[in-house]
Amino acid sequence: MNTISSVFLTLSLLLISTPLVAQGSATWDHQGPLPTGLDIRDVEVLSHDEAWIASEDGLLYHTLDSGITWSKLTLPVQFIPSMYDLFFLDSQRGWAIGNNTYRTTDGGQSWTLLSSSSLGTSYKTHFVTPQIGWISGFSQVCRTSDGGSTWTCATLPKSGACRGLFFVNAEIGYASNIFGDAFKTTNGGISWSQVLSGGGSNLNTIWFSDANNGFICASDRVQRTTNGGTTWQEIALPAASFMYAGVFLDAQQAWLVGSGGRVLSTTDGWNTATVQGLSAGPSLWGVSFTSTGFGLAVGNRGRILATGDGGATWSQRDSGGMDVHALDANDPAHAWAGLDQGDVAYTTNGGAQWLTVAVDGFSKFGTVTGVDFLDDNLTGWAAGEDDFFGGTVGVISKSTDGGRTWVQQYNQAIGNAMFEDIAALSATTAVAVGNQNFPLPGDLLRRTTDGGLTWDNVSPNLGAYSSVDFVDTQRGWAAGGQIIASTDGGLTWKKQYDPQYFVNDIDFSDAQNGWAVGEFGSAYRTTNGGITWIKKNVPGSVSQAMLTGVSAIDANVAWISTGTDQVLRTLDGGSTWSIENLPFNPGVPAYPRCAEFLDAEYGWIGGGPRVDNGGPWLRKGDVPGFSLLTSRFPRGGTATLNIKGAAPGEFVILIDSVNGIGAGPCFGNVCLGLLPKIFVLASGVADAAGAFEFSAPIPTTVPIVDLHAQAIRVTSLPSAPFEISNTITTAIEP
Numbered sequence: 001m002n003t004i005s006s007v008f009l010t011l012s013l014l015l016i017s018t019p020l021v022a023q024g025s026a027t028w029d030h031q032g033p034l035p036t037g038l039d040i041r042d043v044e045v046l047s048h049d050e051a052w053i054a055s056e057d058g059l060l061y062h063t064l065d066s067g068i069t070w071s072k073l074t075l076p077v078q079f080i081p082s083m084y085d086l087f088f089l090d091s092q093r094g095w096a097i098g099n100n101t102y103r104t105t106d107g108g109q110s111w112t113l114l115s116s117s118s119l120g121t122s123y124k125t126h127f128v129t130p131q132i133g134w135i136s137g138f139s140q141v142c143r144t145s146d147g148g149s150t151w152t153c154a155t156l157p158k159s160g161a162c163r164g165l166f167f168v169n170a171e172i173g174y175a176s177n178i179f180g181d182a183f184k185t186t187n188g189g190i191s192w193s194q195v196l197s198g199g200g201s202n203l204n205t206i207w208f209s210d211a212n213n214g215f216i217c218a219s220d221r222v223q224r225t226t227n228g229g230t231t232w233q234e235i236a237l238p239a240a241s242f243m244y245a246g247v248f249l250d251a252q253q254a255w256l257v258g259s260g261g262r263v264l265s266t267t268d269g270w271n272t273a274t275v276q277g278l279s280a281g282p283s284l285w286g287v288s289f290t291s292t293g294f295g296l297a298v299g300n301r302g303r304i305l306a307t308g309d310g311g312a313t314w315s316q317r318d319s320g321g322m323d324v325h326a327l328d329a330n331d332p333a334h335a336w337a338g339l340d341q342g343d344v345a346y347t348t349n350g351g352a353q354w355l356t357v358a359v360d361g362f363s364k365f366g367t368v369t370g371v372d373f374l375d376d377n378l379t380g381w382a383a384g385e386d387d388f389f390g391g392t393v394g395v396i397s398k399s400t401d402g403g404r405t406w407v408q409q410y411n412q413a414i415g416n417a418m419f420e421d422i423a424a425l426s427a428t429t430a431v432a433v434g435n436q437n438f439p440l441p442g443d444l445l446r447r448t449t450d451g452g453l454t455w456d457n458v459s460p461n462l463g464a465y466s467s468v469d470f471v472d473t474q475r476g477w478a479a480g481g482q483i484i485a486s487t488d489g490g491l492t493w494k495k496q497y498d499p500q501y502f503v504n505d506i507d508f509s510d511a512q513n514g515w516a517v518g519e520f521g522s523a524y525r526t527t528n529g530g531i532t533w534i535k536k537n538v539p540g541s542v543s544q545a546m547l548t549g550v551s552a553i554d555a556n557v558a559w560i561s562t563g564t565d566q567v568l569r570t571l572d573g574g575s576t577w578s579i580e581n582l583p584f585n586p587g588v589p590a591y592p593r594c595a596e597f598l599d600a601e602y603g604w605i606g607g608g609p610r611v612d613n614g615g616p617w618l619r620k621g622d623v624p625g626f627s628l629l630t631s632r633f634p635r636g637g638t639a640t641l642n643i644k645g646a647a648p649g650e651f652v653i654l655i656d657s658v659n660g661i662g663a664g665p666c667f668g669n670v671c672l673g674l675l676p677k678i679f680v681l682a683s684g685v686a687d688a689a690g691a692f693e694f695s696a697p698i699p700t701t702v703p704i705v706d707l708h709a710q711a712i713r714v715t716s717l718p719s720a721p722f723e724i725s726n727t728i729t730t731a732i733e734p
Helices: 003-014 115-119
Strands: 016-018 028-030 040-045 051-055 059-063 071-074 083-088 094-098 101-104 124-127 133-136 140-144 152-155 162-167 173-177 182-185 193-196 205-208 214-217 221-225 233-236 243-248 254-258 263-266 274-276 284-289 295-299 304-307 324-329 335-339 343-347 355-358 366-373 380-388 391-399 407-412 418-424 430-436 442-448 465-470 476-480 483-486 494-497 503-508 514-518 523-526 549-552 558-561 566-570 578-581 591-597 602-608 615-620 627-630 638-644 651-657 678-685 692-697 706-714 722-733
Touching: 040 295, 051 083, 051 094, 051 295, 083 124, 094 124, 124 162, 133 162, 140 162, 162 214, 173 205, 173 214, 205 243, 214 243, 254 284, 254 295, 324 591, 324 602, 324 615, 335 380, 335 615, 343 366, 380 430, 391 418, 391 430, 407 442, 418 442, 430 465, 430 476, 442 465, 476 503, 476 514, 514 549, 514 558, 549 602, 558 591, 558 602, 627 706, 627 722, 638 651, 638 706, 678 692
Parallel strands: 040 083, 040 284, 162 205, 243 284, 324 366, 366 418, 418 465, 465 503, 503 549, 549 591
Antiparallel strands: 016 692, 028 615, 040 051, 051 059, 059 071, 083 094, 094 101, 124 133, 133 140, 140 152, 162 173, 173 182, 182 193, 205 214, 214 221, 221 233, 243 254, 254 263, 263 274, 284 295, 295 304, 324 335, 335 343, 335 366, 343 355, 366 380, 380 391, 380 418, 391 407, 418 430, 430 442, 465 476, 476 483, 483 494, 503 514, 514 523, 549 558, 558 566, 566 578, 591 602, 602 615, 627 638, 638 692, 651 678, 651 706, 706 722
């Protein structure tokens, strides 16, 4: 039996069926960035379950489930600080330092602001007992003998930010600065002597096994001594390494993290190094491991990576540090978000986790402003703009694996071009729209009919466009300064309407019913395919607001994002509106940009900024149709799969595949969305609410693999005896 099927067999043997309680009123669930979109500067793993992270703005986060969920602690601050380092002697006693220094003696339930705030910014701390410890700052190291209540400082022989600090005992210690200088003390930090110069830029991590044997790590090399710093052996790290922080378990086993998400590991004291981590991603600033091989690495934009096998495999633990500019969703499980910094986030489990990937063709100065996937949840395109030297390039990239990987297909480097949106019509046809500013301001429309190998100019030269939507392979609309329509798959276009204000988004539910929204509270509705457009009044609180996104459900229902915390819904074609408020954190500006709903109750709003109020918000009303949703699957946790939308008493079947999602076998007029081989995982009877739940504990020894599943309901209709749900893919996490 192969690995994946054995995993499902293990889960199926443990499955317990329990009824679901029908959900009442809808709620808004903030799905990312979680736990934060701020840069995370350090992490301290205390056990496989418990860890702490420190971020910008003086925030600490604590987890008791290996980083699946986090609780935020706001420290007592005198001003807005940055946090740079964490140090725990045990689960109860710890210190957090940066522009201020804090101490806890009760496992983080409370934190005390220490007097070291008067010492300036501190970068590193180390304690050898609950009372005796040190902090390093700019050109100095300060010592405490009372747990941090008071400090005595000593100036180092060379100036520079001191980012490396380690003490062997209460007397012998080492410090290093970003300019390649290292220092040693033998009297507890009262005085220091220089023991290394030119050791490499950004000396950041120090570790000694005793007074003589130890390491100091730089961005691209490691310095090793066996005689207390009298002499050093320089060891080069692999090419293209620029490392910021590290951790040692012993003299043989260690890890370094750095630029571009790179992780380096060694099992022989840096005689050899192995490149680990994801292929690309935000830079990493901190790393921490347990002796059993569980580790967390943290970095820019809220990035958290986890490993359970000593770094052989890493997976994203955070749920997208994202500033959302575009949304697309095909069912309750599969959705995509276009982000700033040239990224796309995708979810295959209804937003339980959003995974962020870099899109080929975009740099970190780019923005993905449009994303659209076909119903197979595999084939899709992303479009946007990439900034360079004051100009912009329009970029189009394609994915054939649901957004996990991307290949650039087109860029428009002439004319300060930018694509604003894209529509996927079929596996071969897509249309991208935008604008360019040279030689004259104007529209930018490109079309492919060969899967993206070539892109033809189909611009009608009628103005700039911000949005495009197709209801089938022939009929579509684009909007911006005008609303234009196509009846031949985007080959030719005809102007339909000149709105009073610029249109930001257009969306049709079918060939007749559509909405367009834009500046100054402008909302337009058509019921005849765009032949005529009627301006509809929106509530006074947003009548002058920027209406940023619209999602048309049917002839009567539509959702609008307003660029504020207010989301609009109409159930009668715009005659009346209800207002729902996103539960934003007060005092933090927010800007919702887009709306993507599946029906009148269930869908997403996306926007920015990436901190606190950014990312996707899911409105958790009744799940549409016959659906399958899942939780995250952490080792040692619980796997939960929820089937919803069956009729009460109907028989439901949960199936799984060893090979992933795709065009599966058919029986009658029903074709499965899983590739063979397919196994029955479990079955049961839907409760009075038409729901069924399967749950099982996940053994800590289960392999790190992706799991794929789908549900089948057995109906009482002779013409359609079976109905299948959406597919889901979720990963076993370390």
